[in-house]
Amino acid sequence: MSHFFGMGGYAVFVWPAYAVTLAxxxxxxxxxxxxxxxxxxxxxxxxxxxxxxP
Amino acid sequence: MSRFGSPAAGVVVQAGAITRQSTVWAGSHQAxxxxxxxxxxxxxxxxxxxxxxxLVQPLAFFAMVTMLFPxxxxxxxxxxxxxxPGVLWAGxxxxxxxxxxxxxxxDAYDGTLEQYALSGQSLTWLMFAKTAAHWxxxxxxxxxxAPLAALSLGVSAAAVPGIVVSVAVGSVxxxxxxxxxxxxxxxxxxxxALLSLLTLxxxxxxxxxxxxxTQLAISGGxxxxxxxxxxxxxxxGVTLAPLAAAAAVRISLE
Amino acid sequence: xxxxxxxxxxxxxxxYGLATRLTPWFAWPAALxxxxxxxxxxxxxxxxxxxxxGFRIIYVHAPSAWMSLMVYTTMAIAAAVGLIWRIKVAHAxxxxxxxxxxxxxxxxxxxxxxxxxxxxxxxxxxDPRLTSELILLFLYLGYMGxxxxxxxxxxxxxxxxxxxxxxxxxxxxxxxxxxxxNSLHQAPSVMRLAKPTMAASMLVPLLMMLLGFTLFFGAVxxxxxxGEVLNRERSASWIREIVST
Numbered sequence: 370m371s372h373f374f375g376m377g378g379y380a381v382f383v384w385p386a387y388a389v390t391l392a393x394x395x396x397x398x399x400x401x402x403x404x405x406x407x408x409x410x411x412x413x414x415x416x417x418x419x420x421x422x423p
Numbered sequence: 424m425s426r427f428g429s430p431a432a433g434v435v436v437q438a439g440a441i442t443r444q445s446t447v448w449a450g451s452h453q454a455x456x457x458x459x460x461x462x463x464x465x466x467x468x469x470x471x472x473x474x475x476x477x478l479v480q481p482l483a484f485f486a487m488v489t490m491l492f493p494x495x496x497x498x499x500x501x502x503x504x505x506x507x508p509g510v511l512w513a514g515x516x517x518x519x520x521x522x523x524x525x526x527x528x529x530d531a532y533d534g535t536l537e538q539y540a541l542s543g544q545s546l547t548w549l550m551f552a553k554t555a556a557h558w559x560x561x562x563x564x565x566x567x568x569a570p571l572a573a574l575s576l577g578v579s580a581a582a583v584p585g586i587v588v589s590v591a592v593g594s595v596x597x598x599x600x601x602x603x604x605x606x607x608x609x610x611x612x613x614x615x616a617l618l619s620l621l622t623l624x625x626x627x628x629x630x631x632x633x634x635x636x637t638q639l640a641i642s643g644g645x646x647x648x649x650x651x652x653x654x655x656x657x658x659x660g661v662t663l664a665p666l667a668a669a670a671a672v673r674i675s676l677e
Numbered sequence: 678x679x680x681x682x683x684x685x686x687x688x689x690x691x692x693y694g695l696a697t698r699l700t701p702w703f704a705w706p707a708a709l710x711x712x713x714x715x716x717x718x719x720x721x722x723x724x725x726x727x728x729x730x731g732f733r734i735i736y737v738h739a740p741s742a743w744m745s746l747m748v749y750t751t752m753a754i755a756a757a758v759g760l761i762w763r764i765k766v767a768h769a770x771x772x773x774x775x776x777x778x779x780x781x782x783x784x785x786x787x788x789x790x791x792x793x794x795x796x797x798x799x800x801x802x803x804d805p806r807l808t809s810e811l812i813l814l815f816l817y818l819g820y821m822g823x824x825x826x827x828x829x830x831x832x833x834x835x836x837x838x839x840x841x842x843x844x845x846x847x848x849x850x851x852x853x854x855x856x857x858x859n860s861l862h863q864a865p866s867v868m869r870l871a872k873p874t875m876a877a878s879m880l881v882p883l884l885m886m887l888l889g890f891t892l893f894f895g896a897v898x899x900x901x902x903x904g905e906v907l908n909r910e911r912s913a914s915w916i917r918e919i920v921s922t
């Protein structure tokens with residue numbers, strides 16, 4: 370188990386690399402969902418301004 | 424006095440002449456486009472020489488940038504000689520970027536660019552003419568000034584011809600690549616940083632080969648190879664850049 | 678028959694609905710492949726003869742680098758389609774690609790630096806592949822900066838499309854730079870037309886990660902695409918239904 374975390378001595382390189390990539394994945398998910406929510410909100414507001422809201 | 428008044432008025436006639444060319448010769452087999460391009464080129468040169476102060480700015484900037492390095496790094500000529508190619512090219516690139524902002528700005532402002540787009544002449548050729556004017560006003564003077572900067576960095580006089588040639592050829596590519604970014608950012612306020620961000624990635628190959636050529640000129644080695652690569656980049660730029668710039672100008676004017 | 682399907686892809690409401698329905702079909706397989714690839718790469722694969730366990734960075738570095746190139750190519754193709762045929766949905770696809778590509782280009786550069794230090798003795802080297810990958814990051818940032826600087830969406834779409842197409846010349850340079858110039862970076866061992874030179878136990882997790890990341894890109898793209906399509910739509914009728922759910 371400790372060998373897994375130690376990565377044969379390369380832990381200080383391997384794990385940050387995985388962390389950065391994981392961060393990129395998570396960031397993309399969060400960012401995309403937030404962009405979609407914002408777009409929906411903007412569309413709702415545009416419709417409301419024109420008085421054609423739901 | 425309005426800046427759109429008499430200074431530009433005299434050469435609005437030329438812009439009109441470019442449009443008139445197409446109507447006079449519409450239906451003939453001749454190619455008035457070369458005359459139109461020549462007119463655009465001379466117009467840009469004439470307008471630039473009316474504002475001589477502005478002409479000098481990129482050159483003064485280049486001189487100041489090259490002066491920074493001895494002051495900031497080390498006044499030792501031996502060390503300066505080592506970094507001279509990089510300093511020259513960084514300075515040339517930055518000075519070229521500075522001048523690029525003015526490439527289309529005035530013409531877009533007073534409607535000449537729209538006239539070009541609507542004139543029925545090939546906008547690509549007119550873009551090429553404008554970029555050629557930009558090089559004649561910026562790149563070529565930089566190439567002639569570069570030896571002075573090089574001498575101040577401890578480079579021997581024997582390297583001067585090689586330096587002039589490499590900077591002259593490379594700056595053509597820089598003007599061409601820069602015209603694309605300038606056309607894309609037309610009308611954006613304070614677009615200087617964005618223009619640099621767009622132009623630098625595309626002009627890095629020029630920088631790399633240009634610095635190699637200048638390095639070889641300084642060390643006395645054969646600079647034909649990087650010079651040929653530089654020339655190849657110029658040819659690529661000449662064929663593609665005005666096309667892209669014309670497309671970008673049309674988009675910006677829509 | 679096939680052309681009707683193609684024409685429907687130009688219709689924003691159709692694309693919005695399709696994107697919504699397709700997202701899980703990309704997201705779940707992506708998750709499974711990535712988790713499986715991580716297990717295979719971190720646990721099952723044996724240590725490398727030369728690099729020991731340090732080689733395992735390849736399971737995040739290679740997919741990130743692949744993403745950086747693949748996403749830019751997708752973006753450039755979508756941009757060209759939007760520019761030539763004036764299809765708004767194509768521009769929406771291009772706009773959706775940029776942030777994804779930029780983030781994975783950054784990840785590729787960082788993971789590459791972390792791999793380079795123990796293997797080559799340096800975090801960074803100005804060799805052709807690293808330099809052109811860095812140029813790629815600046816191209817993405819320039820693309821996003823140009824979009825941000827132009828208020829009119831239509832002009833932003835078309836101007837950034839020109840930029841994307843002009844910059845696509847960088848992609849083959851990155852890929853072939855390791856063969857054209859003597860470079861610190863190793864020659865391609867997977868992305869070649871001949872048989873890959875890696876052992877199966879190491880190769881399979883890598884392929885799983887590559888495919889998983891690609892499907893992940895598809896899922897994120899579809900989510901972003903929905904937002905971008907909404908942003909470009911003026912007409913009320915189909916949006917009203919979307920927004921009220």
